[in-house]
Amino acid sequence: MNTEIFKNDPKTEIILNKRARKLAKETSESINHETTITVVEFQIAHETYALALDRIRIIHPFKELTFIPGTPDFIRGVINLRGEIISVVDLKVFFDLPDQDFTNLSQVIILTSEKMEFGILADAVLGIVEISKNDIQPSLPTLTGIRADYLKGVTGNGTVVLDVEKLLTDEKMCINL
Amino acid sequence: MFRSISKSIMAKLIIQFFIVGIIPLIGMGTLTYYLSKDAMQTAVFNHITSVNSMQKVQVLGFLKDRIKNLTLLSRTQHIRAMLSNQTYQEMSPIFEYYMKVFGYNDIILLNEEGQTLYSAAKNIEYDINSEVKVETDIVTKGLWEKIINTEIPTMTDIIKYQNDKAPALFMGAPVFADTGEMNAVLIYQINATRINALISEKTGMDESRDTYLVGPDLYMRSSSRFLENDAILKQKVNTRTATQAFKKRFGTERDKDYRGIDVLSAYSHLELPTKIGTDFDWAIITKVDESEAFALLEKLEKNIIYGLGILIILVGTVGFIQSRMIAKPINELSYRIVMLNDGDFTAEVPLTHPNRSDEIGLLLKTFNDGSKKFRLQMKSLLDSTNLLVTSITRISTTASQLATSASETSSSISEVTTTAEEVKQTSQVASEKADYVARSADSTTRISYAGKQATENTMIGIDRIREEMNHIAEGTVQLSGQTKSIEDIINTVSDIADQSNILSVNAAIEAAKAGEHGKGFAVVAQEVKTLANQSKEATNQVREILGDIQKATATAVMATERGTKTVAEAVELSEQAGDAIDRLSNRVTESSEAAMQITASNQQQLSGMDQLAQAMESINDATQQNLEGVKHLEDAIKGLEEMAQTLTSVTSSYKI
Numbered sequence: 001m002n003t004e005i006f007k008n009d010p011k012t013e014i015i016l017n018k019r020a021r022k023l024a025k026e027t028s029e030s031i032n033h034e035t036t037i038t039v040v041e042f043q044i045a046h047e048t049y050a051l052a053l054d055r056i057r058i059i060h061p062f063k064e065l066t067f068i069p070g071t072p073d074f075i076r077g078v079i080n081l082r083g084e085i086i087s088v089v090d091l092k093v094f095f096d097l098p099d100q101d102f103t104n105l106s107q108v109i110i111l112t113s114e115k116m117e118f119g120i121l122a123d124a125v126l127g128i129v130e131i132s133k134n135d136i137q138p139s140l141p142t143l144t145g146i147r148a149d150y151l152k153g154v155t156g157n158g159t160v161v162l163d164v165e166k167l168l169t170d171e172k173m174c175i176n177l
Numbered sequence: 178m179f180r181s182i183s184k185s186i187m188a189k190l191i192i193q194f195f196i197v198g199i200i201p202l203i204g205m206g207t208l209t210y211y212l213s214k215d216a217m218q219t220a221v222f223n224h225i226t227s228v229n230s231m232q233k234v235q236v237l238g239f240l241k242d243r244i245k246n247l248t249l250l251s252r253t254q255h256i257r258a259m260l261s262n263q264t265y266q267e268m269s270p271i272f273e274y275y276m277k278v279f280g281y282n283d284i285i286l287l288n289e290e291g292q293t294l295y296s297a298a299k300n301i302e303y304d305i306n307s308e309v310k311v312e313t314d315i316v317t318k319g320l321w322e323k324i325i326n327t328e329i330p331t332m333t334d335i336i337k338y339q340n341d342k343a344p345a346l347f348m349g350a351p352v353f354a355d356t357g358e359m360n361a362v363l364i365y366q367i368n369a370t371r372i373n374a375l376i377s378e379k380t381g382m383d384e385s386r387d388t389y390l391v392g393p394d395l396y397m398r399s400s401s402r403f404l405e406n407d408a409i410l411k412q413k414v415n416t417r418t419a420t421q422a423f424k425k426r427f428g429t430e431r432d433k434d435y436r437g438i439d440v441l442s443a444y445s446h447l448e449l450p451t452k453i454g455t456d457f458d459w460a461i462i463t464k465v466d467e468s469e470a471f472a473l474l475e476k477l478e479k480n481i482i483y484g485l486g487i488l489i490i491l492v493g494t495v496g497f498i499q500s501r502m503i504a505k506p507i508n509e510l511s512y513r514i515v516m517l518n519d520g521d522f523t524a525e526v527p528l529t530h531p532n533r534s535d536e537i538g539l540l541l542k543t544f545n546d547g548s549k550k551f552r553l554q555m556k557s558l559l560d561s562t563n564l565l566v567t568s569i570t571r572i573s574t575t576a577s578q579l580a581t582s583a584s585e586t587s588s589s590i591s592e593v594t595t596t597a598e599e600v601k602q603t604s605q606v607a608s609e610k611a612d613y614v615a616r617s618a619d620s621t622t623r624i625s626y627a628g629k630q631a632t633e634n635t636m637i638g639i640d641r642i643r644e645e646m647n648h649i650a651e652g653t654v655q656l657s658g659q660t661k662s663i664e665d666i667i668n669t670v671s672d673i674a675d676q677s678n679i680l681s682v683n684a685a686i687e688a689a690k691a692g693e694h695g696k697g698f699a700v701v702a703q704e705v706k707t708l709a710n711q712s713k714e715a716t717n718q719v720r721e722i723l724g725d726i727q728k729a730t731a732t733a734v735m736a737t738e739r740g741t742k743t744v745a746e747a748v749e750l751s752e753q754a755g756d757a758i759d760r761l762s763n764r765v766t767e768s769s770e771a772a773m774q775i776t777a778s779n780q781q782q783l784s785g786m787d788q789l790a791q792a793m794e795s796i797n798d799a800t801q802q803n804l805e806g807v808k809h810l811e812d813a814i815k816g817l818e819e820m821a822q823t824l825t826s827v828t829s830s831y832k833i
Contacts, residue, residue: 040686057686058686127682127706128686128702
């Protein structure tokens with residue numbers, strides 16, 4: 001975008017071309033090593049979200065949900081994961097997004113840390129994708145509300161990258177029965 | 178009343194009465210008048226002529242008498258003695274006596290030389306008193322000369338003498354001596370008034386009658402009663418009568434007199450030359466004023482006019498009454514006859530005199546009776562005329578109706594004829610058609626039998642088709658069930674693919690957890706994921722294909738269902754067709770029979786139609802004759818109608 005401003009200056013153009021080549025070499029190196037993150041892409045309410053793999057324990061099919069009364073709305077219930085009881089959070093409710101029925105594609109993404117462990121209900125899991133860190137841009141002004149607090153950024157494809165650490169460390173998630 | 182003289186018999190009669198009555202009256206009156214006038218004139222002329230002759234005789238007698246007297250005196254001895262002795266004085270008393278008795282103015286004596294010897298009036302002796310101048314005047318001289326020559330006593334005309342105022346005439350006679358010689362002339366001077374007195378004596382009752390003497394110089398020789406002054410030698414009578422009097426001896430004349438008054442005059446000569454021997458003559462004229470002479474005539478005229486007037490009135494009245502008596506009934510009668518002529522038969526003459534028995538009365542009565550009879554006859558005639566007219570009108574309408582119906586009949590007949598002809602043709606055609614129908618019915622029976630067979634075969638074929646269709650339906654239903662199980666399998670495969678995908682993700686997560694050692698595993702996981710995706714895609718494709726198969730089977734099911742239905746319908750239809758063909762076959766057979774019958778009946782109809790055509794032709798001829806007859810009838814009725822119209826127009830003007 002900035003190149004267009006200086007388009008008419010040949011000197012500037014040469015400089016910019018050199019710089020572009022330099023940058024292109026560097027990025028190809030960084031993707032392979034440090035500058036990329038591996039994320040799981042999933043869909044909530046027809047929007048594509050992404051979570052870094054670091055804190056994901058496992059993806060479990062959404063079945064046999066048990067509703068727990070007296071819990072907040074965003075907690076759908078609990079599931080039995082190989083003998084472990086894990087609560088399932090519905091980000092649609094949490095982020096005030098339009099509700100959607102469960103399908104056989106619905107999955108529960110189990111997030112885990114030393115302190116917290118819970119599942120996030122995803123309408124569909126798209127797959128594992130590597131995203132360049134540079135590609136992650138600050139969030140759009142349209143993404144407002146509670147969502148904004150848990151965002152890491154938005155990729156060029158419009159994938160919203162959530163901050164796993166914030167979700168895991170959020171106090172709202174801690175429920176004292 | 179007097180419309181016009183030429184038109185009114187009354188006026189004519191009256192005029193004729195007037196003409197007949199008045200023209201003779203007027204003629205007679207005028208004739209009487211003129212005849213009496215003539216007679217009167219003659220009478221008056223006779224009268225005055227006699228008076229005239231009487232006077233003439235008187236005058237002549239007077240003159241002759243005086244002449245005789247003079248002659249006597251001249252022959253007396255006294256005169257002779259006096260002359261011889263010249264004793265005139267002694268004779269004086271005798272002369273005076275004479276003068277007194279006979280009324281002489283003077284007695285004069287002249288000697289043979291013509292000298293005056295003595296004048297008795299003056300009593301002068303001219304011989305003795307010679308100092309007295311001898312007066313010799315022309316008159317006496319003339320008389321003397323005449324007497325000397327002739328020795329016959331004579332006289333002079335009346336003349337104005339010397340100093341004397343009154344005119345006088347002189348008479349002279351010769352005085353003979355004893356010897357027989359004439360030695361003197363004795364002359365009397367006679368005053369003219371003497372003669373005047375003689376003739377102007379009024380005799381008779383003629384007031385205007387007058388007689389006077391006229392000399393040759395047309396001066397009066399006697400005075401007139403109607404002239405105040407002495408007219409002798411002063412008044413000239415310059416009239417035709419006077420001049421006539423000197424031309425003829427005597428006569429009568431109707432003239433104006435010297436005063437300019439119309440008079441009747443009689444005149445005659447005194448014939449002095451022959452009677453007395455003078456060389457002159459006098460005329461004596463007696464006249465009477467016409468007014469007096471015709472006084473009676475005037476009276477007569479008046480009487481005649483009065484009488485005429487009375488007679489005219491009388492004649493007029495009588496004529497009027499008479500003409501009225503004749504003309505009035507005739508007028509009435511003529512008026513009634515005019516009324517009759519105009520068609521008014523109510524005319525009846527009013528009988529003003531019912532008892533009048535003359536020809537006119539009879540005429541009127543007869544007219545009334547005749548009119549009455551005529552009226553009655555006319556009435557019946559009128560009634561019958563009206564009846565006739567209405568009958569004719571009815572006949573006319575009937576005839577016209579007849580004519581129209583006849584023409585209609587004719588046209589109908591021609592229509593019928595044509596129709597019959599058409600029917601004939603049609604029946605021929607029908608006969609042919611029926612033959613054709615019979616023939617075609619046979620073939621149709623055969624064809625319908627074939628059709629029946631064909632339908633039966635069709636039905637068998639359709640039954641087979643139905644069975645096949647049922648098989649197809651069953652097969653399709655089975656196919657549908659198999660596709661369902663295939664779908665279940667595919668769903669399972671899809672689930673497995675999904676689970677594989679999740680598994681690959683989890684494996685990737687696990688690989689990520691293992692760090693550098695897990696990198697190879699990550700690749701495997703990635704491969705698994707790709708496989709999962711591929712199998713997922715394959716299942717999706719299979720599912721799509723399956724969906725297509727399902728749709729196709731559904732349509733096949735539907736089609737088979739429709740096919741079965743159609744087959745059922747076809748079965749039904751073919752059954753119906755079979756029935757229809759059956760019925761058709763029956764009908765065809767029937768129609769074949771019917772066509773046979775039609776042909777037969779058509780033959781009959783044809784012959785009937787021929788007969789009908791013949792009948793129609795004869796009817797047509799009859800109607801044509803009928804039409805002509807009706808036309809003749811119409812013409813006749815037209816004549817009748819015209820006659821009826823004339824009759825009505827004639828009778829409508831009648832009044833009964």
